[in-house]
Amino acid sequence: MATARPHLLGLTRPELAALAVEWGFARVHAASLWNELYLQGRRTPSDFVVHDQLPARYLDRVFSELAFDFPGVARETHSADGFTRKYLLALHDAHRIETVLMRYSGRVTACVSSQVGCAMGCVFCATGQMGYTRHLTAAEIVAQALHVDAVLRETTPATADAPAPALADPAHPSPHHRHERLRNIVFMGMGEPLHNYDAVMQAIDILRDGAGLALGAKKISVSTVGVVPGIRRLTAERRPVHLAVSLHGATQAERAALVPAARKWPLDELMDACRDYTSTLGRRIFFEWTLIDGKNDGPDHAHAVGALLKDIPAQVNVIPLNPTFGYAGEPTRPAGARAFQDVLATYGIPCTVRQRRGIDIAAGCGQLAIAE
Numbered sequence: 001m002a003t004a005r006p007h008l009l010g011l012t013r014p015e016l017a018a019l020a021v022e023w024g025f026a027r028v029h030a031a032s033l034w035n036e037l038y039l040q041g042r043r044t045p046s047d048f049v050v051h052d053q054l055p056a057r058y059l060d061r062v063f064s065e066l067a068f069d070f071p072g073v074a075r076e077t078h079s080a081d082g083f084t085r086k087y088l089l090a091l092h093d094a095h096r097i098e099t100v101l102m103r104y105s106g107r108v109t110a111c112v113s114s115q116v117g118c119a120m121g122c123v124f125c126a127t128g129q130m131g132y133t134r135h136l137t138a139a140e141i142v143a144q145a146l147h148v149d150a151v152l153r154e155t156t157p158a159t160a161d162a163p164a165p166a167l168a169d170p171a172h173p174s175p176h177h178r179h180e181r182l183r184n185i186v187f188m189g190m191g192e193p194l195h196n197y198d199a200v201m202q203a204i205d206i207l208r209d210g211a212g213l214a215l216g217a218k219k220i221s222v223s224t225v226g227v228v229p230g231i232r233r234l235t236a237e238r239r240p241v242h243l244a245v246s247l248h249g250a251t252q253a254e255r256a257a258l259v260p261a262a263r264k265w266p267l268d269e270l271m272d273a274c275r276d277y278t279s280t281l282g283r284r285i286f287f288e289w290t291l292i293d294g295k296n297d298g299p300d301h302a303h304a305v306g307a308l309l310k311d312i313p314a315q316v317n318v319i320p321l322n323p324t325f326g327y328a329g330e331p332t333r334p335a336g337a338r339a340f341q342d343v344l345a346t347y348g349i350p351c352t353v354r355q356r357r358g359i360d361i362a363a364g365c366g367q368l369a370i371a372e
């Protein structure tokens with residue numbers, strides 16, 4: 001995607017309408033364009049169908065002022081589990097990112113990247129092991145969701161239960177979604193989303209738009225390594241997303257050994273920010289814990305987590321370590337994960353063990369990395 005001009009996919013619907021007015025066109029033209037883009041799935045300028053509300057001279061102006069392209073699919077891999085597909089996407093500057101499509105319990109989730117690489121350096125994470133290259137733009141994040149949407153258009157039949165989204169312009173109704181819809185987005189791909197706050201939030205505003213992909217607020221999860229200023233901003237701005245915090249250690253020393261970012265944002269500051277988030281917004285936080293055999297998976301660790309979280313509305317998701325080239329640890333075995341869960345239950349903290357999926361195609365948590 002070219003970056004010199006603003007990108008069509010990086011604009012919210014009100015921003016697109018304001019531009020139309022600035023250029024001397026009616027707002028309804030922008031609404032029609034939005035509909036074509038997000039509901040009809042147009043992918044190139046020539047795909048757009050000219051009609052009364054979408055005149056050719058407006059489209060000409062749009063495509064001369066705004067960039068509009070999609071990352072190319074450099075590689076596609078399907079897991080033998082039948083539920084997971086991974087896409088290697090090539091950006092305009094030849095950098096590559098990965099996006100994962102997951103279909104669990106009948107719902108489609110897109111796991112999207114927020115950066116090329118990651119600056120946070122968690123020792124067990126393949127993305128962290130590759131270092132940081134750059135932030136993604138809002139357009140590049142939206143394009144990942146639209147890529148998954150396009151795959152669903154090609155591969156799934158109509159579903160009777162797929163409701164039509166609210167319409168931009170009731171005078172010009174659009175057909176209902178005729179394919180399976182993308183229901184969930186998790187920012188758990190490559191990168192630290194709260195290190196790229198503005199682009200991530202702009203993309204979320206676009207993805208949530210009721211006249212577009214219409215993702216519900218409860219269907220978007222932002223997972224952070226614990227970027228305290230980002231959590232504080234989310235709280236102040238009352239952003240309607242689920243928050244997941246990757247914990248991995250329940251003392252400052254143990255956490256910092258796995259998550260170097262903890263040196264910058266110590267555990268006590270992180271917990272203060274989490275408490276403010278839950279009390280201000282009345283929402284719970286999902287805490288993620290990668291279970292590493294003999295490292296952070298014993299009963300003592302589980303009790304420390306229980307003590308740390310007992311006064312916070314929390315749910316813990318444990319993820320047995322997925323293998324990466326740069327880290328020698330082993331995953332906790334299922335019995336160990338269950339024992340961890342049982343200890344947390346004594347503190348009244350719900351704990352789920354994340355199913356390991358897509359490991360055969362390195363699409364599991366923390367396995368996304370691109371050899372460049």
Ligand code: SAH
Nearest residue numbers: 125188192223224225246288321322365366
């Ligand atoms: N940067 C964000 C989101 C991307 S990572 C974050 O760290 O939260 C998504 C999740 O995968 C995080 O909880 C992370 O701790 C976890 N993860 C990273 N490497 C992993 C690995 N090798 N095995 C299992 N989980 C891993």
Ligand code: SF4
Nearest residue numbers: 118120122125128225
């Ligand atoms: Fe970055 Fe998250 Fe990986 Fe840590 S776990 S290096 S924050 S992507």
